[in-house]
Amino acid sequence: MNYEQLAQKFDGEFQQIYTVEKDLRVKVIVEIIKKIDEIWPVVQVLKKNNVYFTHPELHDVKTIHGVIIGVNHKNFSEIYVSYDKHYVYKVHPHDDTLDKTGILINRFLEHANLDFAYKGIISAMNRPNEVLNGIEEKMKKYEQILQDLTK
Numbered sequence: 001m002n003y004e005q006l007a008q009k010f011d012g013e014f015q016q017i018y019t020v021e022k023d024l025r026v027k028v029i030v031e032i033i034k035k036i037d038e039i040w041p042v043v044q045v046l047k048k049n050n051v052y053f054t055h056p057e058l059h060d061v062k063t064i065h066g067v068i069i070g071v072n073h074k075n076f077s078e079i080y081v082s083y084d085k086h087y088v089y090k091v092h093p094h095d096d097t098l099d100k101t102g103i104l105i106n107r108f109l110e111h112a113n114l115d116f117a118y119k120g121i122i123s124a125m126n127r128p129n130e131v132l133n134g135i136e137e138k139m140k141k142y143e144q145i146l147q148d149l150t151k
Helices: 003-048 105-111 114-149
Strands: 053-055 058-063 067-071 079-082 087-092 097-104
Touching: 003 067, 003 105, 003 114, 053 067, 053 114, 058 067, 058 079, 067 105, 067 114, 087 105, 097 105
Parallel strands: none
Antiparallel strands: 053 058, 067 079, 079 087, 087 097
């Protein structure tokens, strides 16, 4: 195969694959927005109780402001949270301050790492059980300590 044939083959396959990838991306964005809407009661309760949201790829980062669906990968100085069902806000993780300039969630997701956003949503869905299990473990430890101290 010469380079002209290779170029033609690439051009034909690239356009076809790129179109399919673009369509899949749009479908994923729609489903992410639906899932955020679906889990919103959980998000509200977590926020009301000042429970930290975490992300499995950001081990030391947490925020009380919402589901972590984006990060500035260059220097990790900014995370992006679904602060409400329709807007994404920037948060500075070093002090958990919120930049109140919102971006429409669908506009944000057009350029976001969708796998990262998905993992943040899954983390938020699991967060209530993680918190409750953590409290129950502390209670067991306290009961054991109390039992040991009162022997």
